[in-house]
Amino acid sequence: MTxxxxxxxxxxxxxxxLVKDAGLLDRRRKYYALKISLNLLAFAGGWVAFAHLGDxxxxxxxxxxxxxxxxxxxxxxxxAGHKQIFxxxxxxxxxxxxxxxxxxxxxxxxxxTHTRHHANPNHEDEDPDVNLAALIFTKAQGTERRGxxxxxxKYQAFLFFPLLxxxxxxxxxxxxxxxxQRGFKRRKLEAALMLAHVAAYLTAVFxxxxxGVGFVFIAVHQCLWGVYMGCSFAPNxxxxxxxxxxxxxxxxxxxxxxxxxxxxGPVVDFALGGLNYQxxxxxxxxxxxxxxxxxxxxxxxxxxxxxxxxxxxGWAASYGYVLRHLHEVGAPxxxxxxxx
Numbered sequence: 001m002t003x004x005x006x007x008x009x010x011x012x013x014x015x016x017x018l019v020k021d022a023g024l025l026d027r028r029r030k031y032y033a034l035k036i037s038l039n040l041l042a043f044a045g046g047w048v049a050f051a052h053l054g055d056x057x058x059x060x061x062x063x064x065x066x067x068x069x070x071x072x073x074x075x076x077x078x079x080a081g082h083k084q085i086f087x088x089x090x091x092x093x094x095x096x097x098x099x100x101x102x103x104x105x106x107x108x109x110x111x112x113t114h115t116r117h118h119a120n121p122n123h124e125d126e127d128p129d130v131n132l133a134a135l136i137f138t139k140a141q142g143t144e145r146r147g148x149x150x151x152x153x154k155y156q157a158f159l160f161f162p163l164l165x166x167x168x169x170x171x172x173x174x175x176x177x178x179x180x181q182r183g184f185k186r187r188k189l190e191a192a193l194m195l196a197h198v199a200a201y202l203t204a205v206f207x208x209x210x211x212g213v214g215f216v217f218i219a220v221h222q223c224l225w226g227v228y229m230g231c232s233f234a235p236n237x238x239x240x241x242x243x244x245x246x247x248x249x250x251x252x253x254x255x256x257x258x259x260x261x262x263x264x265g266p267v268v269d270f271a272l273g274g275l276n277y278q279x280x281x282x283x284x285x286x287x288x289x290x291x292x293x294x295x296x297x298x299x300x301x302x303x304x305x306x307x308x309x310x311x312x313x314g315w316a317a318s319y320g321y322v323l324r325h326l327h328e329v330g331a332p333x334x335x336x337x338x339x340x
Contacts (some may be wrong), residue, residue, distance in 0.1 A: 012252040012283075015302050019284060024295045028288040032085045036076060036095075043069050043102070047204065055210050063217050067224035070103045070168075071232060075273030077103070081111045082285045097186075101193035104201070106175035108185055118285055122258040123243045129233075130242065134163055135326065138242050142333050154334045157327035160234075167226030232271075235262055235318035236278040239325035240311065253308060255282040260321070261296070261312040268315055269293065279310065 019025060046069060050062050079085055080096035093107070100107035113128050120126035122137075130137040136145065136153045145153045152159060176194065179187055205214045240258050243249070249257065262268060262276035269276060277292035280299050287295060303310040313321070 011306060012250070015252065015283070015299065018298050018302065019287075019295055022294070022298060024291040024298075025284065025287060026291075027085070027087060028290050029085070031288065031290050032076075032079070039069070039072055039076065043073065050204065051208055054208060055213055057213060057216075059209060059213060059217050060220050063221040064224055066221050067228055070221075070225045071228045072273065073099050073103050074105065074229065075232075075275075077105070077107060077110070078114075078273070078275075079289055081107070081114060084286055084288050097189065097193065100190075101197055104172055104175070104194060104197040106178050106190050106194065108190055109175050109178035112178075118282060120243070121255065121282060122237050122240055125245055129237065135160070136329055137238065137325070139329050139332055142329060145333070150333060153330050156330050157323045160323060160326055161227070164227045164230035165223040167230045168222040169226065171226070171229065231319075232273065232275055234322050235315070236260060236275060239321035252283070255279070256299075256303060256308055256310065258282075259311070260318060261310075262318050263312055263314050276315075279312075 046062060046065050050059065053059055053062065076085075077096045077099035080092040080099065083089065083092050085095055086092050096107040096111075100110070117127050117129045122130055124130060124138050124140070131141075133149065134152060135156050136142045142150075142153050175190075178184060179190055179194075184190075205217060209217055237258055237260065240260055243254070243258065247254075256279050259278040259282050261279050262272060264271075264276065274289035274292050275281065277296055280287065280292045280295045283299065284295065300310050300312075302308075
């Protein structure tokens with residue numbers, strides 16, 4: 001190992017000590033107890049209001065409310081998957097499975113996919129988040145597209161937000177299909193939770209609402225949930241450097257240089273579930289959500305001291321970077337026809 005590699009390898013150890021000495025790796029059980037309780041209370045209150053309101057088009061406002069609540073519940077599942085809530089795996093898994101059941105998502109499928117993303121963020125071969133059928137994130141990916149998918153890649157910057165309307169459906173479908181894959185763990189538990197979710201959800205909708213209102217309610221709820229989920233995760237890495245096989249970045253630089261933070265204060269902290277501190281989250285994935293904003297001060301100063309680029313921008317600007325990147329990587333497809 002060269003002296004440069006040794007120095008870089010020790011940089012993260014130095015940063016970790018600073019963060020640990022500040023007490024920022026400690027669990028925040030009271031915070032999560034209050035957060036989870038308020039979420040569940042609001043969720044239950046929403047369904048009480050749903051039953052009280054009855055068969056009315058005013059229910060579409062509750063559809064938007066439930067889109068927000070499904071995302072907030074998903075954030076808790078995300079934190080549980082990273083062991084941010086409890087120190088032990090079992091208690092976190094119980095929390096994750098419960099929240100997966102409430103939102104109709106497979107907790108096990110999400111853990112597998114998200115763990116691969118954290119290990120190699122923005123890696124064109126190993127990060128599942130940059131290997132999607134509907135979008136391309138590198139020009140090389142564009143050369144592999146044919147037919148309708150190639151047309152989508154050409155104009156993906158214009159299609160990005162409309163596609164997010166289908167993200168809720170995509171999450172449900174991915175959760176179900178994952179259960180049929182070989183080696184999927186806790187298949188029976190996940191299947192039971194998924195079936196219970198679908199049965200309870202559809203029963204509530206069509207017992208209270210007429211078919212026409214019910215179908216519109218489901219469409220509005222699922223589409224807005226997809227948009228909210230997509231808008232929460234997309235700004236974090238899209239438009240940041242993409243890595244390929246053979247890169248020489250150490251862990252610290254790999255995580256920092258491929259991630260982007262989003263400014264905005266308490267409102268953005270709530271809206272994005274702490275994912276706006278993406279750099280700190282990737283460096284310390286088990287760090288409790290409320291500690292991330294405090295760790296940011298340490299990490300940003302450390303990066304400045306060591307000459308490491310630290311990306312941060314406002315919420316609106318983050319989507320501008322995403323759309324600009326999508327437009328740029330699709331440019332070659334718009335410039336020339338498919339070779340014969």
